[in-house]
Amino acid sequence: MLWFVFLAGKIDLGLHARAHSSVSCLESEWKALLEFKKSLIDKSNRLASWTGEDCCSWEGVGCDRNTGHVVKLDLRNNVVFDRDRLISPSLVNLQHLHYLDLSSNYFVGIRIPAFIGSLKNLRYLNFSSAGFNGTIPPQLGNLSALDCLDLGKKSGGNEFDSTIPLWLFNLTSLVHLDLSSNNFFGPIVPNSLQHWSSLSYLDLSGNQFSTSLLDPLFTLNNLVHLDLSGNQIQGPLPFGLGNLTSLSVLHMGDNSFEGPIPSAIGQLRELTELDLSSNGFNGTIPSSLWRLSELQSLDLSDNPLSGELRNSGHKYRALFFLESNKFEGPLQLLPTDISVLYLKNNSLQGIIPQPDINKTLDILRMLDLSDNHFNGSIPDSLCSLQMLVVLDLSNNQLSGRIPSCIGKLKTLKVLHLANNSLYGHIPISLGHLNDLQSLHLDRNNFTGMVPFSLRYLKNLQYLDLGNNGLEGLIPSWIGDELSSLRILVLESNNFHGDISVSLCKLSSLQVLSLEDNNLTGHIPRCFNNFTAMIVTELDSTRINVTDSSGYIDVYYSEELPVFIKGRMLNYTSSIVRYVRFMGLSGNKLSGEIPVELMYLVGLHGLDLSRNHLSGRIPENIGHLSQLESLDLSKNDLSGPIPQSLSNLNSLAWLKLSFNKLTGRIPSGRQLQTLYDHDPTIYMGNSGLWGDPLDKSCPDGKSNAGESDGDHEDGKESYFDWFYAGLGPGFAVGLVGFLSVLCFKKSWRYAYFGFLESLLNKARVEIALLKRKFV
Numbered sequence: 095m096l097w098f099v100f101l102a103g104k105i106d107l108g109l110h111a112r113a114h115s116s117v118s119c120l121e122s123e124w125k126a127l128l129e130f131k132k133s134l135i136d137k138s139n140r141l142a143s144w145t146g147e148d149c150c151s152w153e154g155v156g157c158d159r160n161t162g163h164v165v166k167l168d169l170r171n172n173v174v175f176d177r178d179r180l181i182s183p184s185l186v187n188l189q190h191l192h193y194l195d196l197s198s199n200y201f202v203g204i205r206i207p208a209f210i211g212s213l214k215n216l217r218y219l220n221f222s223s224a225g226f227n228g229t230i231p232p233q234l235g236n237l238s239a240l241d242c243l244d245l246g247k248k249s250g251g252n253e254f255d256s257t258i259p260l261w262l263f264n265l266t267s268l269v270h271l272d273l274s275s276n277n278f279f280g281p282i283v284p285n286s287l288q289h290w291s292s293l294s295y296l297d298l299s300g301n302q303f304s305t306s307l308l309d310p311l312f313t314l315n316n317l318v319h320l321d322l323s324g325n326q327i328q329g330p331l332p333f334g335l336g337n338l339t340s341l342s343v344l345h346m347g348d349n350s351f352e353g354p355i356p357s358a359i360g361q362l363r364e365l366t367e368l369d370l371s372s373n374g375f376n377g378t379i380p381s382s383l384w385r386l387s388e389l390q391s392l393d394l395s396d397n398p399l400s401g402e403l404r405n406s407g408h409k410y411r412a413l414f415f416l417e418s419n420k421f422e423g424p425l426q427l428l429p430t431d432i433s434v435l436y437l438k439n440n441s442l443q444g445i446i447p448q449p450d451i452n453k454t455l456d457i458l459r460m461l462d463l464s465d466n467h468f469n470g471s472i473p474d475s476l477c478s479l480q481m482l483v484v485l486d487l488s489n490n491q492l493s494g495r496i497p498s499c500i501g502k503l504k505t506l507k508v509l510h511l512a513n514n515s516l517y518g519h520i521p522i523s524l525g526h527l528n529d530l531q532s533l534h535l536d537r538n539n540f541t542g543m544v545p546f547s548l549r550y551l552k553n554l555q556y557l558d559l560g561n562n563g564l565e566g567l568i569p570s571w572i573g574d575e576l577s578s579l580r581i582l583v584l585e586s587n588n589f590h591g592d593i594s595v596s597l598c599k600l601s602s603l604q605v606l607s608l609e610d611n612n613l614t615g616h617i618p619r620c621f622n623n624f625t626a627m628i629v630t631e632l633d634s635t636r637i638n639v640t641d642s643s644g645y646i647d648v649y650y651s652e653e654l655p656v657f658i659k660g661r662m663l664n665y666t667s668s669i670v671r672y673v674r675f676m677g678l679s680g681n682k683l684s685g686e687i688p689v690e691l692m693y694l695v696g697l698h699g700l701d702l703s704r705n706h707l708s709g710r711i712p713e714n715i716g717h718l719s720q721l722e723s724l725d726l727s728k729n730d731l732s733g734p735i736p737q738s739l740s741n742l743n744s745l746a747w748l749k750l751s752f753n754k755l756t757g758r759i760p761s762g763r764q765l766q767t768l769y770d771h772d773p774t775i776y777m778g779n780s781g782l783w784g785d786p787l788d789k790s791c792p793d794g795k796s797n798a799g800e801s802d803g804d805h806e807d808g809k810e811s812y813f814d815w816f817y818a819g820l821g822p823g824f825a826v827g828l829v830g831f832l833s834v835l836c837f838k839k840s841w842r843y844a845y846f847g848f849l850e851s852l853l854n855k856a857r858v859e860i861a862l863l864k865r866k867f868v
């Protein structure tokens with residue numbers, strides 16, 4: 095009420111009061127701003143300073159020193175707009191405004207108000223990520239002074255859906271135009287674009303543009319930054335591209351370009367970033383491309399490019415990505431003057447290329463040659479890459495031993511050598527790698543004991559030694575010393591003896607896989623100490639890779655293929671953080687299932703099959719409410735199946751067969767569904783009866799086993815598949831995965847808003863945030 099009175103008084107006093115004071119704020123503009131404020135919901139009270147007479151001193155308001163006119167309004171990420179109200183047209187009174195930034199607010203799907211088009215002095219207009227929707231009002235075509243227009247959606251927001259409006263081409267002063275990540279479609283441009291001749295920055299990424307007529311674009315020869323990635327542009331890349339001689343950044347990734355990379359690319363002498371990834375470019379890389387002396391990063395990944403990769407003296411200071419092409423042949427010399435070399439998934443063969451030891455060897459941070467056909471042994475010379483953070487040679491045909499000089503790579507955080515034919519002992523010198531967070535030696539032929547020196551790897555979070563010939567006891571120092579461990583995979587080795595109770599100290603453990611060893615004794619009761627299998631919030635699994643200059647900021651993620659629910663699922667890193675799993679199957683464990691396991695309420699998978707466990711299934715197994723997969727088959731379990739099992743609504747995979755279970759099978763919709771899908775769930779328990787088994791009383795003749803042994807059509811193959819395929823229980827392995835956000839454009843624009851929905855694209859994990867990439 096008081097406020098109202100004050101306002102009224104103020105208005106009455108009008109211009110007289112103004113005239114007396116030397117304050118710069120003009121009455122009409124002061125009023126306009128207050129009106130505008132009234133139309134905003136300002137929950138966080140960011141406009142608290144918007145009181146008093148001098149609107150020029152209000153937060154986000156800028157005035158011309160001489161005239162006192164409001165010329166700047168910067169409310170980026172300041173206020174939240176109410177769903178039911180529109181932006182007050184009072185802003186029209188700010189006729190001298192040349193800078194308006196309402197970006198990163200939340201306009202909940204309203205259209206840009208048409209009156210903005212009357213602010214004819216506007217030069218800077220930023221409505222990016224502001225939640226606007228629909229079409230852009232044509233009145234904006236009147237803003238002839240506009241040099242910067244940002245309607246992009248870097249972090250979720252606008253949803254403009256139309257073709258590019260023609261009036262946009264009348265904005266002849268435009269220098270910077272960002273329409274990224276909206277729903278624009280159709281051809282990009284009319285035939286003649288000379289109106290936009292001052293344009294230097296054009297970002298049209300993440301829309302649905304489909305034109306292949308790019309030639310008009312290539313007349314914009316002041317362009318420095320051109321981003322067309324993430325559209326549906328087809329056809330060859332026109333030769334006219336070579337006219338854009340000022341271009342520094344060219345992103346064309348994730349479209350449907352095809353044909354050769356035009357040799358005209360070599361005319362873009364200023365180019366620093368080139369991304370042509372995820373297209374249909376074929377043929378060889380034109381030699382002119384190697385002459386681009388300013389190029390700092392190159393991503394040609396995911397194209398059917400082929401041929402041999404030659405070292406041509408090129409200098410990439412940062413990143414070099416050639417994932418998933420068809421490059422073949424040997425690689426002579428390892429380029430070491432770049433930070434990231436990523437040649438995953440090509441057809442490269444021969445021996446691992448050696449670095450030129452006469453050159454500087456402290457630049458390369460990440461070397462990924464995984465998924466190729468390299469053979470021979472790991473060369474000692476790699477040990478001179480003194481600043482290496484990630485070394486991934488997995489999925490090749492490497493043989494021999496790990497060179498013991500590996501301990502020199504003091505900065506290594508990720509060592510991934512899985513799925514080769516390496517043999518011998520795990521080198522003791524690995525224990526020198528104090529920064530190591532992720533060690534994958536699985537699927538090789540390593541023998542002997544796990545070296546004691548690994549106890550120094552205090553930062554280790556992921557350790558996968560599965561599928562080797564390792565032996566001895568499970569070292570107790572794993573539990574005592576490796577307190578950061580989140581994932582421990584020792585499956586399919588020859589470990590014997592009791593499961594060390596020291597493992598119970600690993601409170602961060604999410605995945606424990608000890609399957610198919612020769613372990614004996616009881617399941618430790620203290621397994622309820624695995625806090626990470628109980629709580630819901632777990633940290634991200636990513637491993638940062640930076641170089642000292644801060645030039646790159648890559649991160650490496652773990653992927654986790656889990657054989658769960660009867661099929662292979664790949665959990666990408668953003669998911670890995672949530673996965674909890676325990677597999678102890680295929681050992682000689684005896685005794686009862688400790689009731690303490692039932693406290694691990696976060697578990698998604700529990701596999702205790704193929705052991706000698708006896709006693710009853712714990713009554714409160716129904717506590718494990720997240721459980722999707724439960725396998726207790728092939729033990730000596732007796733007694734009834736607890737009724738609480740029917741509480742497990744997430745259960746998609748259940749195996750209780752070949753035990754000595756007795757009594758009535760619990761009823762429940764989920765259990766019935768599971769049984770309908772897989773009638774072998776309970777087989778081999780002659781004392782079970784109840785609905786699913788079609789046995790009406792305990793004295794009835796057992797037909798459960800018989801019906802499944804029945805060799806009817808279809809049934810048999812199902813049966814075979816089940817035992818052949820699932821025999822080993824869960825197969826858990828870690829697959830490190832690296833990628834780079836700044837070049838995986840499809841991920842960059844999707845990352846902020848839609849990461850979750852994209853996670854099911856099982857291939858991937860992402861993300862590299864480029865910090866100081868100029």
Ligand SMILES: *[C@@H]1O[C@H](CO)[C@@H](O)[C@H](O)[C@H]1NC(C)=O
Pocket residue numbers: 170171197198220221222223242243244248270
């Ligand atoms: C517009 O605002 C966003 C933040 O909301 C910022 O990231 C972007 O750089 C701005 N655009 C321009 C052209 O300044």
Ligand SMILES: *[C@@H]1O[C@H](CO)[C@@H](O)[C@H](O)[C@H]1NC(C)=O
Pocket residue numbers: 202203204227228253
């Ligand atoms: C944007 O507009 C479309 C229709 O044009 C509508 O379907 C969608 O829900 C709107 N989005 C928001 C956030 O209001």
Ligand SMILES: *[C@@H]1O[C@H](CO)[C@@H](O)[C@H](O)[C@H]1NC(C)=O
Pocket residue numbers: 211232233234235236
């Ligand atoms: C602004 O644009 C609209 C539509 O394009 C037009 O009708 C109107 O005359 C223009 N106003 C001015 C002042 O130019």
Ligand SMILES: *[C@@H]1O[C@H](CO)[C@@H](O)[C@H](O)[C@H]1NC(C)=O
Pocket residue numbers: 235260261262264
């Ligand atoms: C663009 O400007 C020209 C005059 O310069 C005018 O004739 C035309 O109508 C304008 N186009 C649009 C779509 O506003």
Ligand SMILES: *[C@@H]1O[C@H](CO)[C@@H](O)[C@H](O)[C@H]1NC(C)=O
Pocket residue numbers: 309310312313334335337
């Ligand atoms: C490229 O430039 C040349 C000469 O500068 C010109 O003749 C040609 O038309 C231009 N090509 C395109 C596609 O603009």
Ligand SMILES: *[C@@H]1O[C@H](CO)[C@@H](O)[C@H](O)[C@H]1NC(C)=O
Pocket residue numbers: 352353354376377378
């Ligand atoms: C590239 O692909 C096109 C068809 O998309 C094909 O005609 C051409 O032969 C291919 N070129 C090479 C070098 O493979």
Ligand SMILES: *[C@@H]1O[C@H](CO)[C@@H](O)[C@H](O)[C@H]1NC(C)=O
Pocket residue numbers: 450451452
């Ligand atoms: C390194 O330098 C030495 C002597 O300067 C030379 O003999 C050798 O060939 C060089 N190595 C390479 C790979 O260039």
Ligand SMILES: *[C@@H]1O[C@H](CO)[C@@H](O)[C@H](O)[C@H]1NC(C)=O
Pocket residue numbers: 514515516537538539
């Ligand atoms: C491991 O060694 C055995 C015998 O030495 C060989 O048969 C087997 O193929 C090797 N496995 C791998 C993965 O190299």
Ligand SMILES: *[C@@H]1O[C@H](CO)[C@@H](O)[C@H](O)[C@H]1NC(C)=O
Pocket residue numbers: 595596597598599600601620623
């Ligand atoms: C359980 O974990 C805590 C640390 O979280 C540890 O101090 C304790 O010794 C562990 N208990 C057992 C039985 O290992």
Ligand SMILES: *[C@@H]1O[C@H](CO)[C@@H](O)[C@H](O)[C@H]1NC(C)=O
Pocket residue numbers: 588590612
């Ligand atoms: C398992 O251990 C027993 C002795 O405890 C030994 O006889 C047997 O050979 C071992 N099996 C394997 C596969 O290592």
Ligand SMILES: *[C@@H]1O[C@H](CO)[C@@H](O)[C@H](O)[C@H]1NC(C)=O
Pocket residue numbers: 638647
């Ligand atoms: C990794 O980098 C991200 C973003 O740069 C940062 O938030 C996070 O704290 C870093 N994590 C570690 C372990 O350094």
Ligand SMILES: *[C@@H]1O[C@H](CO)[C@@H](O)[C@H](O)[C@H]1NC(C)=O
Pocket residue numbers: 655662663664829856857
């Ligand atoms: C999961 O990962 C495995 C091993 O990396 C791979 O063979 C399989 O194709 C992947 N599955 C899917 C669905 O991507």
